[in-house]
Amino acid sequence: MTASLTAVWWGGAPAADRVADAHLLAAVDEALAGSGAAAELVCTHVDGSAPAPRVGVSIRLTGEPAGPAATRSALARALAGPAVAGGTHDADVAGPARTALVEAGAGDAGRAVRFPGSASVTGRVPVADLIAATAIEQVVGIGVEPVGTDVVDTGPNGFLRPRFSGGRLTLLVERAAGGVLQPFEIEDPHQCCEGGGH
Structure with a gap:
């Protein structure tokens, strides 16, 4: 992009x-x-x-x-x-x-x-649909190589904070419980202190 x-x-x-x-x-x-x-x-x-x-x-x-x-x-x-x-x-x-x-x-x-398309994304979305419906151009994983059928859990508010890298808007993800992917930057990083989240 x-x-x-x-x-x-x-x-x-x-x-x-x-x-x-x-x-x-x-x-x-x-x-x-x-x-x-x-x-x-x-x-x-x-x-x-x-x-x-x-x-x-x-x-x-x-x-x-x-x-x-x-x-x-x-x-x-x-x-x-x-x-x-x-x-x-x-x-x-x-x-x-x-x-x-x-x-x-x-x-x-x-x-x-x-970013374009960000307002329409919430919940669990396949990587391919995320790329098709938003300005995100690639999804890159930490310790995992995402494919189009992998599902990204964007949470109830659709919290996504992709970053530009090499001219491309890139979402960094990691594996989460239940086999889904979650954005590396989560909406409430302090939630883990109470037993949930990241």
Whole structure:
């Protein structure tokens, strides 16, 4: 799923209290409301260029918003940090926003918190169907080689956080109880402390 040359990409540097997946998506959706564009792909990126690593966000829009400057300003307010359009060479752009745009454009890195098809996936889904119905291009296993008929348990909320690697959106999975696969990154990693989950 390499980046389209005509895709509209924006980058941002959210404040620390806006980097959790739900807060980040809410901020992005709030900023784009009524703009005529939506965020079809949202990825987080780690910018390690500063002494303390910061999170950046890349956003692929469904199209150019009706009022790009006003919408970018709304996004900056919602993220409580700078927002920039792809292709901009603004010296004031924060490191995390620039890192996010560069990585997203190259398909080198980025953890997808929203991607095409992600909203329609819940429960147990065969690998082949997951690849056919979403932007996920490959499923890679830890200690297992997934085939199309293997089933991935996405949980009741369809929690999937694939990552870009080599220009492809890749979901990392591992074998779980009952012979199914589960995403390596699970929704509630602390659940195991109470006897269930991972």
